[in-house]
Amino acid sequence: MAKKLTATVVGGGVSGMTAALILARFGHEVTLVERSPVLGLTVRGFSRDGVYFDTGLHRTGGLGENGPFTQYLKFLGLGDLPVVWYEEDAFETVRFGNQGRDIALPVGYEATKQRLHSLFPDEKQGIDAYLDAVRRVYNSAPFIHEATDIRAAFAEEDAYDTFEGFVNSRVRDPILRAVFSAYSMLLGYSPKEVSFLQHARVMASAIDSAATFAGGGAALADGFARRLEEAGVRIITGNGVSRVNFSSGGSIEGVTLDSGDMFDADTVIYTGHPYYLLNIVHDGVFAPVFTRYLRTPAETPSAYMLFGVSDKPLFPNNGCNLFYCRDTDFSSVFSPAHNPLEGPFHITTRPGTGLPRGKRMIEAAGEGYAVTAIMAGSFASYLRWKDTRSGERGPRYAEFKAEKLDEFREALYVACPETASVRFLDGATPLTFRDYTHSPSGSVYGRKHTLMQHNPQPATRVPGLWLAGQSIVAPGVLGAVISAFLTCGFIVGAEELHAELNR
Template structure:
């Protein structure tokens, strides 16, 4: 055995990091505050249907993809039920005011040509823009699980441009600029602030192929927890850590609310760094370090409506649907005012034996935490009647927009449930219910970069606040964190070697 590790937080970051370390000889203990592990991979049941909380669309699972390689290395691919979206329409985009609709195909060439055909005057610019997306993504070696070369890499001038400025470099038509920013809800984009490389990585991830879990995302959480347990580790639920005892910049033990103490050689925090600060005494970290973490702005949150649909009333849609009220709102989706929601993203999650009709729908509308700040001192189930009335009103606004998108839609709805930024904050333990953790800012990029190592010698970080968020970014950060203990390039080399060897054997 290489030693012992306690991981605080059983979300996707904690589980991937724990599984990778367990696979390499560490005895891992994961402490999760909720009744189920998974974080954004969690599912819940309402009105007899199972709903996903956050991980609705998958990238990186196609042959050769980074997440597929990691899951293959961990031996869990055969435990995952995954369905590809339609190649000729991985996403649809609808502008209500203009009545415009776009069916967006996957694949680098098809993606570019679809927009070039709709906007022939911008055809050359569109192709060069897509080339730029792939060029920027290739600057991030980890995105393709490339081994580090040991030298400092200087990024191109476009890498840290604001994403909206990157698009404007190649495209003159303001309508097309708005369209090319349609994936904004997948990274919480803010004009003049979100870096071009974030925009590029997220777009390339899904252009390369978008998939979905069949029967919910919790299957990935369960598979990862299984790897940890199979290698002698423990995954404990309802184990909320209240205190990390630290002396001389070394964690001595983690103590849960029940008073149980967990000691280990190393500790990894897979939670929002500002949540971590509350578990440590003030003297455990330098004041400047604490202050810097508290100052980093967070990405916006979301209001989500979960619908049980009547039997045989609404078609199953094998792609993700984006809708905006009108052109020019792509960078304002996180604004909460009388026009909210300016746009929504909706999908019909697949289930085993999927027929032509859907049993459920999930609708997500970006929302800032300020919309619920008046109730920030409350907790789930104890927020009061005024909050419940407000939540019902917001769900009504979302459904009214859906009725405009698909007239007669309400007749297909059997039951309505909803969650707000407060729900995300309380269940994920993330500051201000931020969907994507800390917001990366092109204007002050140094502030928004949080390293894996901390000022405490045996404490590391992992999760969506480090490097990149989402189904690809979090597993890749887990590889980075695990390599901080295993050695640079050792894990990446092992992941790639196993995939390429086994893939070659399968092809013979």
């Protein structure tokens, strides 16, 4: 009788939970290990005064009837999660403060084309060229549609110019350029740095559909946890992996946990931040150049967040979400000299007491709205507390945090007077992000994906040791899911996985 394949997945975030379910479906005996007390910590959100706030999942694309996220969820046994849709006519508004102009964006390619044609009639050719290219890239991306050559996910990265170069060669109007550039916030890096290819993968998902889950990120995390138990995955929380164990020949043998417990494994998938991978392998496993490469990445920015409640929708005529941009120069936003209090800001609103299935976002609110605002922030201001734990930082940190959040609140009101109706209840700093995202500098999206930085690929030089997560392929929840499918495609076979996915 053949020995059953064994696998340990390190990290119980979205990518780790996805990978565990895939491997279990293909016959592996899977152990999922998460150092935090619960699975899916970053996306679970929290409640204050009876109001639920999302943290790592505010909205997502790809949830249309035949959308890629929908297909992934069905494959994983999560196709029954109730979905709530943002307003189709204006799910997002981009506001340019210095120009005094709001651009409301609809859902869908054709609706977006028509809206932008009406607002920028002299730019029809450039609009069509941009949107057609976004759709073409999206439709050919591995594990988004029918493409099965997983090597192409990495080899094609240099196929296009920078995003800024691509758009500027086709569009002249600075406001229209800035509308497209606003989604750099969803990537965490400058339009000068990112390839058009990487931008298109994220932008296309945003255009395709705009939705969230009725129970927010907590519903997604709970759904994953339920399916993992049903699939027979051994789940270990509150106990991290301290060491990956190797045979004398250099192959994977298993893992040792913080508790001292040991588990055999033929395969280990590490889904945490690549920086910390070196903490769980012994010296000499990787070449010195790769070790330096893991230790010195260019990171996406960290952030500040505010959480509040309002008894009325903030933007009743412009949808539920707002990008505030002081002006049209997005490249300067990512300069170290930029003052984050000048924006950009992103504000999301959603009903705070649940989202009934089948309801549109604005229809669903019965007793007020949960309001979340986010702006970029630097971890450098928090270095004095880098070795501290949450709840043990003392009054000086509490005072500093309150001061920074007050500054954010005041800047937000100046930029968006609609926030005067919001009663703010809590907030987060870059140190909070460090604690919850487990990235060394509190980066929102992990490592940057730029033309100048090639991130680790799923396969390492160690047989049986694999990588997944948003630092590997793409940012966000959908990026984390896609990464798990790509990595598992190497392990179980890309064609076999695609056949199951498309069955």
